[in-house]
Amino acid sequence: MIYPLGMIRRLLLAGTCAIATIGMSGPQRAAPSAPTFSKDVAPILYKRCVSCHSESRVAPFTLVGYENARKHAATIASVTSTNFMPPWKANPHYGEFKDIPVLTPQEKSIIAKWAATGAPEGDPKSAPEPPKITPGWRLGQPDMVIAPEKPTKISAEGVDFYRDYLIDPHITKPTWVRAVDFRPSQKGTVHHVIPSLVKKEEAEKCRKIKFDHEDNSWDQRSIEPIETYNTLGFWSTGAPPFESPQGTAFLINPGDCILMDMHYKTTGKPEVEQTQVGLYFSSEPPKDEMNVHVVASDSIYLEPGQRDVRVFALGNKTKHPTTIYAVWPHMHYLGRTFKAWVKYPAGYSKPLVCINDWDPDWQLLYYLKKPLEIPAGSRIYVTGTYDNSAGNPRNPYSPPRVVDAGPSSKDEMLFFELFQVVHKPKDKDKPK
Numbered sequence: 281m282i283y284p285l286g287m288i289r290r291l292l293l294a295g296t297c298a299i300a301t302i303g304m305s306g307p308q309r310a311a312p313s314a315p316t317f318s319k320d321v322a323p324i325l326y327k328r329c330v331s332c333h334s335e336s337r338v339a340p341f342t343l344v345g346y347e348n349a350r351k352h353a354a355t356i357a358s359v360t361s362t363n364f365m366p367p368w369k370a371n372p373h374y375g376e377f378k379d380i381p382v383l384t385p386q387e388k389s390i391i392a393k394w395a396a397t398g399a400p401e402g403d404p405k406s407a408p409e410p411p412k413i414t415p416g417w418r419l420g421q422p423d424m425v426i427a428p429e430k431p432t433k434i435s436a437e438g439v440d441f442y443r444d445y446l447i448d449p450h451i452t453k454p455t456w457v458r459a460v461d462f463r464p465s466q467k468g469t470v471h472h473v474i475p476s477l478v479k480k481e482e483a484e485k486c487r488k489i490k491f492d493h494e495d496n497s498w499d500q501r502s503i504e505p506i507e508t509y510n511t512l513g514f515w516s517t518g519a520p521p522f523e524s525p526q527g528t529a530f531l532i533n534p535g536d537c538i539l540m541d542m543h544y545k546t547t548g549k550p551e552v553e554q555t556q557v558g559l560y561f562s563s564e565p566p567k568d569e570m571n572v573h574v575v576a577s578d579s580i581y582l583e584p585g586q587r588d589v590r591v592f593a594l595g596n597k598t599k600h601p602t603t604i605y606a607v608w609p610h611m612h613y614l615g616r617t618f619k620a621w622v623k624y625p626a627g628y629s630k631p632l633v634c635i636n637d638w639d640p641d642w643q644l645l646y647y648l649k650k651p652l653e654i655p656a657g658s659r660i661y662v663t664g665t666y667d668n669s670a671g672n673p674r675n676p677y678s679p680p681r682v683v684d685a686g687p688s689s690k691d692e693m694l695f696f697e698l699f700q701v702v703h704k705p706k707d708k709d710k711p712k
């Protein structure tokens with residue numbers, strides 16, 4: 281059977297939650313310096329939580345204002361003590377990242393004390409102004425909005441599923457895309473979105489494949505032969521808009537189409553979903569083209585009952601110097617750990633990203649603190665471990681079955697995307 285995701289989280293966090301309450305000060309002891317919402321807690325929530333926990337944003341409830349925070353005080357203390365919130369899965373000591381949202385031990389202890397002492401408000405006059413969270417597109421009106429031509433029906437219950445839609449942006453001249461934002465139409469229905477670019481000829485091939493569904497979409501297996509050549513950013517629950525770093529942008533050529541790969545999940549009630557993708561164009565050609573490069577393995581074969589199975593993927597040697605800006609680790613329900621690093625031609629390695637406790641719910645894109653320059657001849661290494669035992673509460677099969685590589689969420693993947701710029705020699709520098 282499939283466990284609801286909330287229940288899995290509680291199962292996995294049960295132990296740590298219990299430990300986290302030990303050592304919280306009792307009301308009497310903490311009273312003289314008890315933290316209050318206005319002075320101590322609101323600054324943390326407004327900095328780290330309300331970008332998602334606001335009316336118009338992705339999280340299920342708002343944490344703006346004292347009343348909203350008070351209602352959730354106990355769960356806030358619990359989810360912050362276990363690092364479940366704010367969502368961030370990468371080990372902060374392996375690789376270097378931009379804007380790590382993890383709370384400091386001091387911030388966590390303030391929240392824990394506040395919740396344990398009755399969640400007092402304090403002086404409302406000293407509370408900071410909540411940040412302005414405007415509904416709608418987060419970067420203003422896009423230059424172009426694309427969406428599947430028909431909405432998709434999601435039934436109340438059942439397994440999550442994928443659909444692919446071909447969208448023609450009707451581009452008539454080479455167009456540079458500097459940012460991409462995503463707007464699912466219903467909260468909680470979209471797990472992730474990958475908008476890939478396909479060349480004109482591949483789009484033609486794709487159009488000849490019979491649709492699998494009445495919303496004019498395909499299952500992933502039907503369009504496996506279609507080659508994509510780049511990805512226009514990426515969205516998963518809680519992701520900010522994708523903004524290509526200064527001096528870089530994606531390129532769409534006339535005739536090229538977007539193959540929008542959507543992963544939907546059920547919410548307990550029937551839903552109708554039609555995600556919009558907003559494209560922001562760059563008025564000038566940028567210095568460099570942003571490219572998404574994939575390192576993945578198809579050699580996955582997990583016997584029922586096997587735990588801690590290691591799968592390995594090795595990238596080809598880079599042909600040109602390359603700058604890496606962001607990385608996206610991806611596995612499905614049996615994944616437990618993920619690690620990627622780069623090995624330089626001189627023999628030494630540098631860490632990229634490591635996740636010690638993989639959670640398929642949080643497929644985050646990790647931006648590197650500083651762009652990483654790697655020389656030609658470097659290689660990307662990726663390993664993942666998988667648990668196909670009955671003891672894994674996320675196992676989609678009960679009893680466990682053989683699971684091998686494949687795109688559907690009941691198959692497995694070891695998949696790693698690098699958002700990068702490849703510095704090919706310009707025509708004039710090329711050897712004659």
Ligand code: HEC
Nearest residue numbers: 328329332338339340352355356359365366367517518519
């Ligand atoms: C990147 C977006 C994002 C940020 C930032 C974020 N949350 Fe959440 N939070 C979510 C989403 C989405 C859910 C619903 C998860 C689900 O049910 O699968 C959630 C759920 C929760 C829950 C309910 C957990 C449960 O099991 O019922 C609490 C409590 C919570 N968040 C508190 C916080 C606090 C406190 C912060 C800041 C310290 C924070 N969140 C930051 C997106 C976010």
